[in-house]
Amino acid sequence: MNPVTATDPSVPAPAASAPLLLEVEGLTVRYGALTAVDSVGMRLAVGRRHALIGPNGAGKSSLFAALAGAQRTAGGQIVLDGQEITGHDEAQRAKAGLVRTYQHxxxxxxxxxxxxxxxxxxxxxxxxxxxxxxxxxxxxxxxxxxxxxxxxxxxxxxxxxxxxxxxxxxxxxxxxxxxxxxPKVVLFDEPTAGMSAAETHHFAALIESLPDTMAAIIIEHDLDVVFRLAHSISVLAAGKVIASGTPAQVRDDPAVQEAYLGSGRGDEPLFEEVSR
Amino acid sequence: MGWLDANLLTMLNGLALAALLFLIAVGLSLVFGTMDVLNLAHGVVSLTGAYIGVALLDPATGTIGFIVAMLAAAAIGLVLGAVLAAVTSGVSDHLRQALLTLGIAMIAGDVLGEVFGSDVRSVPPPAFLGGSVEILGRSYPAYRLAVIVLSLIIGVALFLVLERTKAGALVRATVADRTMVEAIGVRSRLVLGGVFAVGAALATLGGLLAGPVLGAQPGLDNTVLLLALVVVVIGGLGSIRGAVLGAVLVGQVQTLGVSLLPDLASFLLFGAMAVVLLLKPAGLLPARYGTGARA
Amino acid sequence: MTRRTGRLRPAGVLLLVVILAAVPFLLASYPVSLGGRILAFALVVVSTDLLTGVTGMPTLAQVGYFGVGAYSAGLVGIHWTDNLIVQLAVGTLAAGLLALVTGVVAVRTAGIVFLMVTLAIGELIHQVADRLDFLGASNGLVGIPAGTLYPGGEPLILAGYTYWWALLVFLLGLTVAYVVAKSPLGLSMRAVRESPTRLRAVGQSTYVVRLVAFIIAGAIAGAAGTAWTAQTRFVSPGDLAFSVSALALLSVVLGGAGTLWGPAIGAAVVFLTRDWLAANYFTGHADLLLGIVFVLAVFLLPRGIAGYQLSRRSDPPHSGAAA
Structure with missing residues (x-):
């Protein structure tokens, strides 16, 4: 299991008592013989924005569906603001404060x-x-x-x-x-897909302005958005978290480069932070 | 053994009814499964087949004459199906499809009643099948056995076409992903129109074959439509195997069920349907490749 | 498909009510009694629209609950009291209770399966009415005395009086339907229609919303049944047949699903076509006339009668219906 903590060493650490809004452990989703989400864990503190990236088919949407209660899990535990919601259905989780937006x-x-x-x-x-x-x-x-x-x-x-x-x-x-x-925790499923540059910018500003009493997990393919918004990132590939940490850490992680590009030379920079 | 002996003929009647219902209902099921169109004119299409029997068959009809009648029914069914497909193609809302197809059914039903009169018309079976056959010491109308056999053959043929031929693969592909099929250059509207036409042809054929068993009269189209809907929904929309199972069940309920529980006769069919639907809302054997219903 | 609850101007509504109330002064007794029956049928259709158009649950069971109300009122009249208000209460309650009991299981399904389950419910109620002797079996329930409005009052025998009672019940039922449609429950019902998954995703159980809607609609249909009995003093199983259920649903589509008042007009059109136009001028061809009306409506009135009304005002160009 590769737990991810949504804290960023480059930013002053939140108070030690910063409450965890979401704690996920060992979450597993199987479609028949295919394991789409393999024992994933994460911890999300109040006011944090966490991005979830990875190649297509890595299991990101399945993970969201499992978190939201729309998909049955084969194992794992989900705790929302101290309350266990693993057995709750979708409506109950929404009522408890865990909501999602949809890819379509x-x-x-x-x-x-x-x-x-x-x-x-x-x-x-x-x-x-x-x-x-x-x-x-x-x-x-x-x-x-x-x-x-x-x-x-x-x-x-x-x-x-x-x-x-x-x-x-x-x-x-x-x-x-x-x-x-x-809500306490919002799951944004590829929110900027299909948006123009202007719309994306507007949307990112909107996310930035969300109250700090909330926390968010964002699935995104647009890495500009990811680096703008995310306090921390998890990289998912083949159902497993292969890297996690601050944007800087994830950028330089060789396992991430491998997952995205296969075995390339490995020395070319993968994520260029685009200057604005 | 005694029970079987007493009820064998009834069960055979149930199978004969099932055979007819299968032919009539399978088109309804496929049309809904592939095109997401609720065709409430299906009953009157079938009744047209029965009246074709009234017009073309008499007790002296030989094999050739009967085959001609069957071909005529199928041909007229194809035309009716194509027309219905064209007419409903612009209407995507289920409720408005219901309004349109039921309106057409009511008009057509009235016209048929005008042409053929409001009395029950009988349709004679062809001469070569007019007799009886011995089954376990009892005599049973040969015609009904022939209907069972023919329906089996057609059902298997339909299944093979759908599962083993290119045309069938095209239909299944259109059900599974219509936009993809259009992207590779297939006119999905033609494919679906073809399904509609074939389904209607089977219904007219079924109506023709049902003539000697059910007769032909105004109002029969509503009865047949209702039975076909029950068959289709119990069996699973869009599924041939479902239509078979549904037809067999409905056939037995309407014959064996009524004979064993005569006091509950009026409640059996819809009671059974309600129970099945509440336990298995998608039907007993839902289509494996999706019902084609749009998201 | 954009649906709008048709907005009616209060002055127009008042005028319509006045005209409807004036009918007994304008027409002879047979047309007036026909009018009473139309009002009862129209209320059934309104209850059908509450489920079909507002909640997105096309149904064929409303005529069954109508029958429960009608037979209950008749039985009360024969065995207990001729007080119409008691009959109304009993009929509405009985229908609502049956809707609760049947709805608890029926509402677990949706779409075409739900439609077929409601067909089964309607047909089963029809068969019960046709077979039970104490309901008169296939001959129907006869011997229902004329109703009274208060103990010791004059029985309402004249068609005009029973018509006014039917009008009162109709307006009451229509008002209830409107109040519900404008309430938070109404919003939840429309949300269920548009996207049940989305509603669940904000934490609302769609099952509960649909069940409550189902019960309310059933109760309204029951009330309509009591008005029918007050008007005709006779209930026959044929009044609950599948063809009536189908006509009720088709009246909704004809009138413009979701608008409540449109389907009421659709109901009047259907009933008049069948019981007046066809009966008097084209005997035996009711189906032909109705069929023509329906087919024309599909192509000429893509959003039903109410939709046609709305489209004559300036409609924003994007709110085109998915015809």
Whole structure:
């Protein structure tokens, strides 16, 4: 097992009592004979952003699905903010504070932006099963939803049906929806896939502005985003964590270079930090 | 042995009914499985086959005449299927497909009733199959046995075509990944239209063959549609083996079940279906290569 | 497909209610009693839309719960009291309870399987009505006395009075449906329709949402049944047949699924076509007329009657329906 601690020696270490929001140990996912996730562990402290990178087919999405409760595991333990959630189903984990965004945008496509986020707020703070309206309570929910939408910068698209939004805007709605649930840990599954450079920049700024009471794990292929946002990185290959640590450490790790490029000469720099 | 003796004929009737239901239902299942189209006109397509029997067959029909009738039914079925495929191609919403196909069924049903009258019309079996055959000391209509055999042959042929031929592989590929198939230059709409046409042809053929057993009358299309839907949903949408199993089960429920539990006769079919669906929502033998339903 | 709850102007709604209430002064007694039956059927269709259009659960069971309400009201009338309000309460409650019991298992399925399970439920209820002697078996429940509104009151015998009762029940049921649609539960129902996986991912059980919707819809259908009995004073198993369930669902699509008021109009169109147009002018060809209406609607009204209304106002260009 190769545990990963999301601490970065180049940055002043967080207080020793920085609570761990997520502790994963020995997580294993098997599809029949194929082991997609092989005894993976990680620890995520409050306020940290952790990136998960690796070649295609490395098991990153399977890991997310297992963490979110959408995929059955063959072993392992998941503890969220001190509470064991290994046996919980997807809805229960979301209720406990572990939410995810989807690789292929999964929103309530026939509903407006406002309604999409309202669903999240209602679930967290309201009474989603109340069969009659109540003016004040409902207005509070709407205001909270609008606040979340403003935070992601979509205030001018409140009533637009989500199906009419651009890809980048839909990603923003997803973040608004996810934030409206006041989560503890958010799993971002390839959030900038398909985005233009401008949209990616905007999105990265949004992630940076998330409250420090949360923590996030981000699957990303865009290494610019990874190096901008991540406090620490895990590299996954063939279901195993083959390297972990600060971006600098991961960049120079030979095992990582091997995994990405096969046996190349090995001396060419793999990750160039692009100057902005 | 005594029980079997008493119920053998009933069970054979169940198999005969199953044979007919399989032919009629398999097209419905494949169309839903491949095209994600709910074709509620399927019952009236089958009834058309029965009325073709009314028009072309009489007690003196010989083998040739019967084969001609079968070919005519199949040909008309192909045309009906192609027309239905074209008409439903623009409608992607299940509910609106239901509205459209049921509307067509209601119009067609009324037209058939106008042309052939509202009485029950009987369809005679061909002369060479008009007699009986001895089974375990009892006599049983030869025609029904022939129907069972023919349906088996067609079922096996269908299975072989789907699993062993290039055309079948094309259909399975279109079900599994339609966009990929189009990317390699296949007009998936033609493939799916072909499935629709063949499915309808089997339904008309089944309707024709069912003529001597079920007769032909207005309203039969609704009964047949309902039975076919139950067969398809119990067996598993898009699956030939599922259609076989579903047909056998429904056939036995409607014959053996009714004979053993006459007081519960009206409840057996839907009760059985409800139980199966609640235990195995995807059906008993769901299609291995996915139902083709779009995400 | 973008669905909008059709926005009706309050003045227009009031006008419509006034016109509906004026019907007994404008038409003879047979059309008025037909109108009462239309109102009952329309409420069943509204309950079908609550499941089909709002929650995304196309169903064929609503006519079954309608039957439960109708037979319950009839039995109450024969054996207990002719008070219509009691009949309404009993019928609604009985239907709601049956919806709860059947829904607990039925709602575990979805999509076409759910549709077939509801078909089974509807048909089983139909068969029960057809076979049980104390319900009149295939002859139907007869001998239901005229209803009264308060103890010792005048029995409502004239078609106009029973029509007004049916109108009252219809408006009540429609209001309940609207209130639910506008509530947080309504939002959850629409979320279930759009993406059950997404709803689960924010921590909401879709099963519970769908079950509550199922029970409410069943209760509304039961209420419609009591209005039917008050109007016709006769319930027959034929009123619960599969063809009626199919017509209810098709009325939803015709009217514009999800709008609630559209399907009510769709119900009126279907019922009038079958029981007035076909009965009087094209006897024996009800199916032909209905079939033509349906086929035309698919191509001319891609979003149903209500959709057609909406598209005449300025619609944003991107909210095109996936016809």
């Amino acid at each position: 945008s999964n929103l309530f496509s026939g509903l407006s932006v406002l309604d999409n986020v309202r669903v999240g707020v209602e679930r967290t703070e309201g009474q989603p099963l109340r069969p009659w309206p109540r003016r004040r309570a409902d207005r509070r929910i709407v205001e909270a939803a609008i606040e979340s939408i403003e935070r992601v910068g979509l205030a001018d698209r409140l009533n637009a049906p989500v199906s009419a939004l651009s890809h980048g805007e839909r990603r923003q709605v997803e973040v608004a929806l996810v934030l409206a649930c006041h």
